[in-house]
Amino acid sequence: LAKTTQPISMDSYEGQEVNITCSHNNIATNDYITWYQQFPSQGPRFIIQGYKTKVTNEVASLFIPADRKSSTLSLPRVSLSDTAVYYCLVGDIKGNDMRFGAGTRLTVKP
Amino acid sequence: GAVVSQHPSRVICKSGTSVKIECRSLDFQATTMFWYRQFPKQSLMLMATSNEGSKATYEQGVEKDKFLINHASLTLSTLTVTSAHPEDSSFYICSASGLAGGNEQFFGPGTRLTVL
Numbered sequence: 001l002a003k004t005t006q007p008i009s010m011d012s013y014e015g016q017e018v019n020i021t022c023s024h025n026n027i028a029t030n031d032y033i034t035w036y037q038q039f040p041s042q043g044p045r046f047i048i049q050g051y052k053t054k055v056t057n058e059v060a061s062l063f064i065p066a067d068r069k070s071s072t073l074s075l076p077r078v079s080l081s082d083t084a085v086y087y088c089l090v091g092d093i094k095g096n097d098m099r100f101g102a103g104t105r106l107t108v109k110p
Numbered sequence: 111g112a113v114v115s116q117h118p119s120r121v122i123c124k125s126g127t128s129v130k131i132e133c134r135s136l137d138f139q140a141t142t143m144f145w146y147r148q149f150p151k152q153s154l155m156l157m158a159t160s161n162e163g164s165k166a167t168y169e170q171g172v173e174k175d176k177f178l179i180n181h182a183s184l185t186l187s188t189l190t191v192t193s194a195h196p197e198d199s200s201f202y203i204c205s206a207s208g209l210a211g212g213n214e215q216f217f218g219p220g221t222r223l224t225v226l
Contacts, residue, residue: 043217100154
């Protein structure tokens, strides 16, 4: 059983900021939160990973509140090429017990 | 980032034959490799977890005698689908972890298996 819950789909327009929230109420003390992007017929691609507070890299930001029961992936100024399925996963340091949920299908419109 | 490759990328076989899929970590040592299966329009389903040099741990409902996993080295894991049937047709994806500093998994590009 997946340990995360996300919206099934989201629509946005080019240039907008997109925030995708993931619930993980039963996150364990040793769990990290990782987000992946997947295009059709390709393997998932790592976006960002965090444990607490805020993490930012060149493509996204990850916001994690103090209780760590949820997290929000923020994609600044999306483009058409960001149309994909986004998965939020939680798992321990070795990546064990990581389960994919249904993911969020993001559609970016012109 | 680290690179994981899979071979072949696509395979078509007849029902009853066996198919081997290779997963390689090209520039890092993978202490743990994971195998997933993904049907059209669905999420990835974890099939098994394998640690180098030990037997794979299969998820509930996955037949270990049908999906043979070998993780003989720190850079190679193989999945063999034995006596394949049309219902085994799917997209098989492997991932590897083992870099220091976190549990980031690096995914391969996937293998599309079609059983006729």
